[in-house]
Amino acid sequence: MTPVVELVEHAPSVSVALPDAVGRALAAGDVLDTAPDPYTPGRWTLRAGSKVGAVAVAVPGADEPFTVRVVPKTPIARLFFLLGYSLDPKGGWRDGEVEVAEHRDLLPALAHAVERQVDRALRQGLLQGYRATEETALVVRGRIREAEQIRRRFGAALPVEVAYDEFTTDIAENRILRAAIERLLRLPGVPRDVRRRLLHQRARLVDVTAVVRGQPLPDWRPTRLNARYHRALRLARAVLEDASAEHAPGGLRIDGFLFDMNKLFEDFVTVALSEAFRGSVHTCRFQDPHHLDEASAIRMKPDFVLYGPDRRPCAVMDAKYKAEKRGGYPDGDLYQMLAYCTALGLGEGHLVYAKGNAPHAAHRVRHAGIVIHQHALDLDQEPSGLLGDIITIARHMTEA
Structure with missing residues (x-):
């Protein structure tokens, strides 16, 4: 079995030798147009559509996963311009601002861009803010939650059910950045030097609560106080929302990252027109x-x-x-x-x-x-x- 197959978006299909379980997993994952080769048993035809990026299928007993890379027809630098402009037309990336030209594949370029934007966001230290906290304590802090105190403690003085606002780095903005970094570190095809820098960024966010996989992302609002985080947060949400392939059909694990060029183009055109x-x-x-x-x-x-x-x-x-x-x-x-x-x-x-x-x-x-x-x-x-x-x-x- 070929461990890595490279396809081009909307290019003709190719025939690849695959275990049936891997072929079925790719077909069930709605990643590619996948079907058994009608002429050759043990081979599957793969054709990329408008989704570009990389996915890997973990094969039991194999030393490495089966990886499919879909290369966009649009140059990587231009793709990132479309993405940056649609995410933020005033602060979108211009050529030379995110150095991705050296990367031919989308995922390495994306991981590099996320790491650079996170590094710029954290250069002045982690952003802090107030987080609403409810807990059981031995001392009164903030206000007493009277209804909870009566319901849980039956009139006892201690411990006390309290609610207060805590000034901390464990806020939505930092949680989203850490979640994006964790996501990229799990994906196949991230270059070693970029992975090393992502690990460094994760260490800077070690005291921030990790977002549990499958749970909704915390909400954030752009303000003057978090302005230095804006670009990193918008790119992080692009990594985390509507673009990931992560499931396990038939006991095989598919993990990857895909951009739908249909949606990216639509977002760019509509946002650019609204700016006009x-x-x-x-x-x-x-x-x-x-x-x-x-x-x-x-x-x-x-x-x-x-x-x-x-x-x-x-x-x-x-x-x-x-x-x-x-x-x-x-x-x-x-x-x-x-x-x-x-x-x-x-x-x-x-x-x-x-x-x-x-x-x-x-x-x-x-x-x-x-x-x-x-x-x-x-x-x-x-x-x-x-x-x-x-x-x-x-x-x-x-x-x-």
């Missing part, structure tokens, strides 16, 4: 629910709806992470946008793709007069060019 309209008379809403029919039975949620000062929709956009093929973009996207425009009462709609043969095309629908625009963003270009294309799309959206 910042300060204008327009209001932007993401995934705003609407209905296609009069009875409100058919629900639809466009990626981006622009509202005018009268609070009525004036533009709609959907982001599609797919490149134009020889036969053009899928017709289904046009039908979907036509439905959005019809339900919202708009004369124009906009589809934004990751790449195309032309930067812009427009189609007028027969007997409806609705114009559907198809825009193409070249993700290989510099960030300034990308944001310039977004501004051009925003201009199109307000010209109708």
